[in-house]
Amino acid sequence: MVRTVRLAVIPGDGIGPEVVAEATKVLEAVTTGSDVSFEQTPFSLGAARYLETGDVLTDADLDAIKAHDAILLGAVGGVPGDPRLAGANIERGLLLKLRFELDHYVNLRPTVLHPNVVSPLANPGEVDFVVVREGTEGPYVGNGGAIRQGTPHEVANEVSVNTAYGVERVVRFAFVQAAARRNKLTLVHKTNVLVFAGSLWKRTVDAVASEFPDVAVDYLHVDAATIFLVTDPARFDVIVTDNLFGDILTDLAGAISGGIGLAASGNINPDGRYPSMFEPVHGSAPDIAGKGLADPTAAILSVALLLRHLGEADAATRVERAVAADLAARGAERRSTAEIGDAVVARLTED
Amino acid sequence: MVRTVRLAVIPGDGIGPEVVAEATKVLEAVTTGSDVSFEQTPFSLGAARYLETGDVLTDADLDAIKAHDAILLGAVGGVPGDPRLAGANIERGLLLKLRFELDHYVNLRPTVLHPNVVSPLANPGEVDFVVVREGTEGPYVGNGGAIRQGTPHEVANEVSVNTAYGVERVVRFAFVQAAARRNKLTLVHKTNVLVFAGSLWKRTVDAVASEFPDVAVDYLHVDAATIFLVTDPARFDVIVTDNLFGDILTDLAGAISGGIGLAASGNINPDGRYPSMFEPVHGSAPDIAGKGLADPTAAILSVALLLRHLGEADAATRVERAVAADLAARGAERRSTAEIGDAVVARLTED
Numbered sequence: 275m276v277r278t279v280r281l282a283v284i285p286g287d288g289i290g291p292e293v294v295a296e297a298t299k300v301l302e303a304v305t306t307g308s309d310v311s312f313e314q315t316p317f318s319l320g321a322a323r324y325l326e327t328g329d330v331l332t333d334a335d336l337d338a339i340k341a342h343d344a345i346l347l348g349a350v351g352g353v354p355g356d357p358r359l360a361g362a363n364i365e366r367g368l369l370l371k372l373r374f375e376l377d378h379y380v381n382l383r384p385t386v387l388h389p390n391v392v393s394p395l396a397n398p399g400e401v402d403f404v405v406v407r408e409g410t411e412g413p414y415v416g417n418g419g420a421i422r423q424g425t426p427h428e429v430a431n432e433v434s435v436n437t438a439y440g441v442e443r444v445v446r447f448a449f450v451q452a453a454a455r456r457n458k459l460t461l462v463h464k465t466n467v468l469v470f471a472g473s474l475w476k477r478t479v480d481a482v483a484s485e486f487p488d489v490a491v492d493y494l495h496v497d498a499a500t501i502f503l504v505t506d507p508a509r510f511d512v513i514v515t516d517n518l519f520g521d522i523l524t525d526l527a528g529a530i531s532g533g534i535g536l537a538a539s540g541n542i543n544p545d546g547r548y549p550s551m552f553e554p555v556h557g558s559a560p561d562i563a564g565k566g567l568a569d570p571t572a573a574i575l576s577v578a579l580l581l582r583h584l585g586e587a588d589a590a591t592r593v594e595r596a597v598a599a600d601l602a603a604r605g606a607e608r609r610s611t612a613e614i615g616d617a618v619v620a621r622l623t624e625d
Numbered sequence: 626m627v628r629t630v631r632l633a634v635i636p637g638d639g640i641g642p643e644v645v646a647e648a649t650k651v652l653e654a655v656t657t658g659s660d661v662s663f664e665q666t667p668f669s670l671g672a673a674r675y676l677e678t679g680d681v682l683t684d685a686d687l688d689a690i691k692a693h694d695a696i697l698l699g700a701v702g703g704v705p706g707d708p709r710l711a712g713a714n715i716e717r718g719l720l721l722k723l724r725f726e727l728d729h730y731v732n733l734r735p736t737v738l739h740p741n742v743v744s745p746l747a748n749p750g751e752v753d754f755v756v757v758r759e760g761t762e763g764p765y766v767g768n769g770g771a772i773r774q775g776t777p778h779e780v781a782n783e784v785s786v787n788t789a790y791g792v793e794r795v796v797r798f799a800f801v802q803a804a805a806r807r808n809k810l811t812l813v814h815k816t817n818v819l820v821f822a823g824s825l826w827k828r829t830v831d832a833v834a835s836e837f838p839d840v841a842v843d844y845l846h847v848d849a850a851t852i853f854l855v856t857d858p859a860r861f862d863v864i865v866t867d868n869l870f871g872d873i874l875t876d877l878a879g880a881i882s883g884g885i886g887l888a889a890s891g892n893i894n895p896d897g898r899y900p901s902m903f904e905p906v907h908g909s910a911p912d913i914a915g916k917g918l919a920d921p922t923a924a925i926l927s928v929a930l931l932l933r934h935l936g937e938a939d940a941a942t943r944v945e946r947a948v949a950a951d952l953a954a955r956g957a958e959r960r961s962t963a964e965i966g967d968a969v970v971a972r973l974t975e976d
């Protein structure tokens with residue numbers, strides 16, 4: 275019996291299509307002849323689509339995407355400052371809209387410094403942690419507004435919304451991750467300044483902690499967390515944090531572990547009510563698009579997260595091992611996007 | 626004619642008194658026999674005072690502080706988790722209250738990697754930039770609140786307030802800094818998500834930029850800025866950013882330039898209506914307090930910022946040179962807090 279997974283594929287803009295091509299190449303290679311097969315539906319979404327049709331994400335798009343089991347996304351966003359995009363906010367209207375509409379309350383971002391990968395840190399040590407970033411609340415909710423815009427009396431507000439419901443479910447997910455890893459969970463927030471949101475996060479972690487007696491819990495202010503990420507990243511196992519702090523920490527985490535060209539992520543709806551979405555942490559990088567310069571590794575590792583999410587742990591591990599082997603062998607040699615994809619595919623057959 | 630400066634001194638908690646003792650030692654040494662003299666008034670404020678009297682910062686304290694020309698602060702805050710402090714928020718009630726009441730709208734945080742100082746970065750390159758952090762707005766305003774606290778239906782909000790008035794004045798200050806340095810200004814924000822606040826910041830920078838045609842302006846999202854801080858810090862000259870992003874970036878900046886034991890800061894009211902306040906970026910570090918282990922360098926460099934702010938540029942430069950010479954000579958040798966202070970004083974007489 276072959277199980278068929280309906281996969282919505284959103285290549286997007288810039289280097290998105292290039293890295294997605296390699297990621298799907300690996301996906302096909304690893305599942306050929308196995309008991310799972312992927313039926314891909316491409317979705318043309320992003321700045322290019324907007325420029326063509328004026329649409330960012332229609333209700334019909336959203337309904338069609340919802341009819342899938344999972345989503346693979348490359349990157350969306352046009353050339354910064356392109357005047358034709360001034361009226362659209364592709365990030366909010368497409369990427370964040372998908373995360374919110376599909377209730378991706380867990381944004382899972384593993385960070386591993388692979389052997390032979392160069393870190394900007396002199397002594398990175400063992401880097402192997404996962405950031406569980408909340409995905410549907412915090413300052414990302416879009417509850418901002420302005421009065422007297424464009425005048426000297428303008429006031430522009432942004433509201434961070436945090437609910438017991440929203441915090442509890444992501445904190446619980448993070449504890450489960452920690453229990454399956456090295457039993458350590460670090461809450462990152464700014465409780466001394468954002469006292470109401472911080473208090474909710476702190477109390478929630480304390481409450482859920484009692485159900486996970488084996489998990490050691492600590493707390494860091496977000497500013498201090500950035501220090502430890504560059505001085506002692508080995509101290510981290512699972513970090514749980516809010517949407518904005520998670521955004522900031524995971525770019526830094528990507529940087530110290532060899533660059534966001536290697537950083538994968540999953541936007542997960544653990545309830546399974548909506549399809550989860552897997553995407554590299556990097557953006558569309560229009561400056562290097564179309565040149566075969568983009569590293570597809572982050573997109574390929576996102577496929578591994580996708581496979582694991584779908585219960586295909588063996589295939590996920592095979593992809594991760596193939597990437598690790600490729601990274602270990604890479605050295606300084608510069609290869610094209612497709613060459614890296616091909617090399618990972620070749621490694622798949624090794625084990 | 627000797628000019629007398631009334632200096633309010635808030636040693637605070639933990640290592641605060643230890644580092645302030647060295648900082649004032651250097652202040653006295655550098656001004657002895659000069660045309661400026663400091664009349665110090667000590668203020669007992671912080672967790673210790675709160676535990677003794679139940680007061681965090683009374684109106685009388687505030688009025689007395691306002692009657693001074695400048696403030697030197699060590700660090701405030703008790704032992705994390707001390708149950709006796711559960712009812713007080715020393716950070717909000719004292720440190721942030723001073724910044725807000727004294728309209729410290731510029732939080733100036735220079736970052737320099739001195740020769741011979743070890744950075745956690747393998748190839749830091751030339752690190753010499755200054756972060757101009759807004760100090761009186763953003764998510765720090767304390768406009769948060771919660772409903773149904775402690776129930777499964779709790780909602781906890783935090784509001785970031787940004788005004789044209791508040792953003793414009795700090796942006797203007799940053800441009801003046803850039804014009805006196807390497808003519809480069811980077812706005813850091815998250816305009817793609819925090820669209821209202823981000824738009825105000827972006828439009829303000831664009832508007833003020835037209836008055837500074839020699840200053841090259843660029844923009845980075847806060848997440849991307851953390852990447853550049855570890856991969857290419859040399860790209861920065863002046864960073865202007867909001868209160869929370871500035872908090873995060875300056876701890877990271879401190880880390881890459883040798884640790885926050887070296888990071889100085891000024892909370893400045895450029896209008897001169899209120900006394901400005903100078904303090905190390907680090908906290909009270911109760912775990913190492915009273916052992917002579919704290920590095921007073923950040924506090925001493927804060928004295929240099931204080932002197933420059935007061936128009937005593939020569940004395941400021943002498944302190945900075947003495948610190949640089951001491952750092953260059955330090956090596957791996959471990960010295961006590963007082964030994965470092967004494968060494969800097971000894972270097973003062975060298976030039």
Ligand SMILES: CC(C)[C@H](C(=O)O)[C@@H](O)C(=O)O
Nearest residue numbers: 365366369521555817818848
């Ligand atoms: C593009 C942007 C809206 C997005 C975010 O802030 O979440 C990105 O930075 C990320 O981390 O996935």
Ligand SMILES: CC(C)[C@H](C(=O)O)[C@@H](O)C(=O)O
Nearest residue numbers: 466467497716717720872906
């Ligand atoms: C202690 C805390 C309130 C403070 C801040 O967040 O501003 C500190 O981290 C700083 O950077 O001076």
